Amino acid sequence: MDNLIYSLHWFYFIVMAVGALYFYSLSRNPRGVPRYEYLIAIFIPCWSGLAYLSIALGQGFLDTDSGIVYFARYLDWVVTTPLLLLALALTAMFYKKKKDKAIIGALIGADVIMILTGLIADFSSGLQTYIWYTLGVIALVVILYIIWYPLRKMAQSSSAELGRHYNRTALYLTAFWVAYPTVWILGPSGLGLTQSITEVLSFIILPIFSKVGFSILDLGGLRKIGLETGNGYDVSG
Amino acid sequence: MDNLIYSLHWFYFIVMAVGALYFYSLSRNPRGVPRYEYLIAIFIPCWSGLAYLSIALGQGFLDTDSGIVYFARYLDWVVTTPLLLLALALTAMFYKKKKDKAIIGALIGADVIMILTGLIADFSSGLQTYIWYTLGVIALVVILYIIWYPLRKMAQSSSAELGRHYNRTALYLTAFWVAYPTVWILGPSGLGLTQSITEVLSFIILPIFSKVGFSILDLGGLRKIGLETGNGYDVSG
Amino acid sequence: MDNLIYSLHWFYFIVMAVGALYFYSLSRNPRGVPRYEYLIAIFIPCWSGLAYLSIALGQGFLDTDSGIVYFARYLDWVVTTPLLLLALALTAMFYKKKKDKAIIGALIGADVIMILTGLIADFSSGLQTYIWYTLGVIALVVILYIIWYPLRKMAQSSSAELGRHYNRTALYLTAFWVAYPTVWILGPSGLGLTQSITEVLSFIILPIFSKVGFSILDLGGLRKIGLETGNGYDVSG
Numbered sequence: 207m208d209n210l211i212y213s214l215h216w217f218y219f220i221v222m223a224v225g226a227l228y229f230y231s232l233s234r235n236p237r238g239v240p241r242y243e244y245l246i247a248i249f250i251p252c253w254s255g256l257a258y259l260s261i262a263l264g265q266g267f268l269d270t271d272s273g274i275v276y277f278a279r280y281l282d283w284v285v286t287t288p289l290l291l292l293a294l295a296l297t298a299m300f301y302k303k304k305k306d307k308a309i310i311g312a313l314i315g316a317d318v319i320m321i322l323t324g325l326i327a328d329f330s331s332g333l334q335t336y337i338w339y340t341l342g343v344i345a346l347v348v349i350l351y352i353i354w355y356p357l358r359k360m361a362q363s364s365s366a367e368l369g370r371h372y373n374r375t376a377l378y379l380t381a382f383w384v385a386y387p388t389v390w391i392l393g394p395s396g397l398g399l400t401q402s403i404t405e406v407l408s409f410i411i412l413p414i415f416s417k418v419g420f421s422i423l424d425l426g427g428l429r430k431i432g433l434e435t436g437n438g439y440d441v442s443g
Numbered sequence: 444m445d446n447l448i449y450s451l452h453w454f455y456f457i458v459m460a461v462g463a464l465y466f467y468s469l470s471r472n473p474r475g476v477p478r479y480e481y482l483i484a485i486f487i488p489c490w491s492g493l494a495y496l497s498i499a500l501g502q503g504f505l506d507t508d509s510g511i512v513y514f515a516r517y518l519d520w521v522v523t524t525p526l527l528l529l530a531l532a533l534t535a536m537f538y539k540k541k542k543d544k545a546i547i548g549a550l551i552g553a554d555v556i557m558i559l560t561g562l563i564a565d566f567s568s569g570l571q572t573y574i575w576y577t578l579g580v581i582a583l584v585v586i587l588y589i590i591w592y593p594l595r596k597m598a599q600s601s602s603a604e605l606g607r608h609y610n611r612t613a614l615y616l617t618a619f620w621v622a623y624p625t626v627w628i629l630g631p632s633g634l635g636l637t638q639s640i641t642e643v644l645s646f647i648i649l650p651i652f653s654k655v656g657f658s659i660l661d662l663g664g665l666r667k668i669g670l671e672t673g674n675g676y677d678v679s680g
Numbered sequence: 681m682d683n684l685i686y687s688l689h690w691f692y693f694i695v696m697a698v699g700a701l702y703f704y705s706l707s708r709n710p711r712g713v714p715r716y717e718y719l720i721a722i723f724i725p726c727w728s729g730l731a732y733l734s735i736a737l738g739q740g741f742l743d744t745d746s747g748i749v750y751f752a753r754y755l756d757w758v759v760t761t762p763l764l765l766l767a768l769a770l771t772a773m774f775y776k777k778k779k780d781k782a783i784i785g786a787l788i789g790a791d792v793i794m795i796l797t798g799l800i801a802d803f804s805s806g807l808q809t810y811i812w813y814t815l816g817v818i819a820l821v822v823i824l825y826i827i828w829y830p831l832r833k834m835a836q837s838s839s840a841e842l843g844r845h846y847n848r849t850a851l852y853l854t855a856f857w858v859a860y861p862t863v864w865i866l867g868p869s870g871l872g873l874t875q876s877i878t879e880v881l882s883f884i885i886l887p888i889f890s891k892v893g894f895s896i897l898d899l900g901g902l903r904k905i906g907l908e909t910g911n912g913y914d915v916s917g
Contacts, residue, residue, distance in 0.1 A: 240782070241782040242781065242782040242785065245782050245785055245786050245789070249785075249786075249789045252789075252793065253789075253793070256793065256796075256797070256815065259811075259815075260800065263804075263808050263811065264808075265800065265804065265808065307479065308477070308478040308479040308482050311479065311482055311486075312482050312486075315482075315486045315489075319489065319490070319493065322493075323493070326497065326502065330500075330502065334500050334501075334502065337496075337500065341493065341496075544716065545714070545715040545716040545719050548716065548719055548723075549719050549723075552719075552723045552726075552727075556726065556727070556730065559730075560730070563734065563739065567737075567739065571737050571738075571739065574733075574737065578730065578733075
C-alpha cells in the first residue's frame with residue numbers, strides 16, 4: 207500500500223476518535239435519551255477506529271494472491287453493524303418499556319450472516335465468490351425487510367414524530383448499506399472494474415457517514431423528541 | 444474428498460434451506476407460541492446450512508497430517524448447539540414470564556466448553572486427544588444433568604402436558620447428542636475404527652435429525668399446547 | 681519451555697478445578713445470594729483452567745521470532761475478565777431489581793478492547809507495541825473510572841454494608857488489574873527487563889488471586905450480607 211492509503215486510514219482513525227468524544231460530550235446532557243443509546247454511539251467509532259488503526263499500522267490486512275484482503279474491516283463490521291442495527295431498532299422501540307428481543311435477534315442474526323458471507327467471499331475466487339456474495343445480499347434483503355416493515359410499523363404506531371424520525375434514520379442507513387455491496391461488486395474483490403484507490407476511498411468516506419453520520423442523525427432526532435416528551439420512560443436502562 | 448461427499452453436503456444444504464422456509468411458514472400462524480421460538484428454529488438451519496455449504500464449496504476443511512479436519516462443523520456447532528439448548532430451556536420455561544437466565548447461562552457455558560474442547564481434540568494427537576475428549580464428555584454430562592434435573596422439574600411443575608412434551612423433546616435431544624461423541628470416538632478423529640465415509644454420513648444424517656427434526660418436534664408440541672391453553676402469556680417477547 | 685513451566689501450568693489447572701468445585705459446593709447453600717453469582721464464580725476457573733491446560737499440554741502458545749506468545753492467555757482473559765467485571769457490577773447492583781445494562785455494557789466493551797489491544801501488542805514489535813499497549817491502558821482507565829465512580833455510588837447508596845463490601849472488592853480487583861500491565865511492560869513482551877520465568881510465575885500467581893481469590897472475597901461478603909438481610913429480593917434470577 208502507498209502512503210496516501212496509510213494517511214487516509216490515520217485520518218479515519220482521528221475522525222472516529224473525535225466522533226466518540228463528541229457523543230460522550232452529548233451523553234453528559236442526555237435530554238431524555240436513554241444512556242445505552244449514547245453508549246452504542248460511543249462504542250461504534252471506538253471499535254471502528256481501532257480496526258482502521260490496525261490497517262494504518264500495517265497490520266490489519268493480508269497480501270494474498272488475489273489482492274489485498276483487509277480483514278480488519280470485517281472485524282470492524284461484525285461488531286459495528288449489529289450495533290448500528292441495535293441503535294435503529296431501539297429508536298423504533300423508543301417508547302416501548304419492554305424491548306422486542308425477537309426482532310433484535312433476527313436483525314443481528316441476519317447481519318452476522320451478511321458480514322461473514324462477505325468475509326468468505328473476499329477470501330474466495332471465481333464462482334465461490336458470487337455464491338457467497340449472493341447469500342450476503344439475501345441477508346441484506348432480510349435486514350431491509352425487518353427495518354421497513356415490522357420496525358417501521360412499531361415506530362409509526364408510537365407517535366407521528368417518532369415515525370418521521372424513524373423513516374429518516376432508516377432511509378439514511380438503507381442508502382449507505384446498499385452502497386456497500388455496490389462498491390464491493392464493482393471493486394477489486396468483485397468484478398475489479400474500479401481501481402483499488404477508489405475502493406479504499408469508498409471504504410473511508412462511506413463508513414464515516416454510515417457510522418458517525420448515522421449516530422449524529424439518530425441521537426439528534428431522539429434528543430429533540432426526548433426533550434419535548436419529557437421523562438415518559440425510564441432513562442436508567 | 445470425492446464427489447459423493449460433496450454431493451452429500453449439497454444435499455444437507457438444501458434440506459436446511461427447506462427446513463428454514465418451513466419454520467418461517469409456521470411462524471406466519473404462530474398459534475400462541477412466542478416468536479423467538481420460531482426465530483431460533485429458523486436461524487439454526489440457516490447457520491448450519493451455510494457451514495455445510497462452505498464444505499460443499501471446498502472451503503470449510505483443512506487437510507492436515509492426521510487427516511481432514513472439518514472446522515466448519517465446529518463453527519456450525521458453536522452457534523447451533525447453544526441455540527438448540529436455548530430452545531429446549533425456553534420450552535421448559537414456556538409458562539414462566541421471567542426466564543431463568545442463570546440456568547440458560549449454565550447450559551450455554553457448558554455447551555461452548557464442550558464444542559471448543561471437541562475442536563481442540565480434533566486438532567490434537569495421541570494422549571492430548573483423549574484429555575480434551577474426556578473434558579468435552581464431562582461438559583456434556585453437566586448439560587444432561589441440567590436438562591434432566593432443574594429444567595425438567597420446571598417443565599413438570601408448570602403443567603402435566605408441558606411436562607410430557609418436555610420429556611419427549613429432551614429425550615430426543617439426549618439420544619442424538621450422546622450419539623455424536625460415540626460416532627466421534629469411533630471415527631478417524633478418535634480411534635479410527637470406522638471409515639471416513641461412514642463418519643461423514645453420520646455427520647449428514649445425525650445433524651438433520653438433531654436440528655430440523657428437533658425443531659419440528661419441539662415447535663409441533665408447543666403449537667399444540669399453545670393452541671389449547673390460549674394466550675396465557677405474552678406472545679410478543 | 682522447560683519442565684518447571686509445564687508443571688506450573690498443571691498446578692494452575694488443579695487450583696482452578698478445586699476453586700470451581702469449592703464455588704459449586706457454596707452454591708448448594710446459597711444464603712440469599714442469587715444463583716448467577718455462583719454460576720459466574722464457577723465458570724471463571726473452569727474456562728481459565730482449560731486455557732492453562734492447553735499451555736500445559738504444549739498447545740496454547742506460539743513460538744514466534746520475538747519470543748513465545750501465549751495466545752491461550754488472551755483466550756482466557758477475553759472471557760474471564762468480562763465475567764469478573766460482571767460479577768463486580770452485579771455486586772454493586774445487589775439490591776437493584778433491574779440491573780443497569782448500560783453500565784454493564786460499557787464495562788464489557790472497554791474490557792474487550794483492553795484484552796484485544798493487549799493481544800495485538802503481543803504480536804507487534806517496536807513502536808506498534810507501545811501504541812497498542814497505550815490504547816489498552818486507556819481502556820483500563822475507563823474501566824477503573826466506571827468501577828470507582830458510577831458503580832461505587834450505586835453500591836454506597838444501597839446500604840452502608842454493601843458500600844463497604846463493594847469498596848473492598850473493587851480495591852482488590854483494581855490492585856491486581858493494575859499489576860497486570862505493569863508485569864507486562866516489564867516482561868519480555870514489553871521492555872524485556874525481567875526474565876521469562878519471572879513473567880510466567882507472575883502469570884500463575886497473579887491470576888489465581890485475581891480469579892479464585894476475587895470470587896472468594898466477593899461471594900464471602902455477599903453471603904454475609906445476604907444472610908443478614910434475608911430474602912429482600914428475587915433469588916431466582
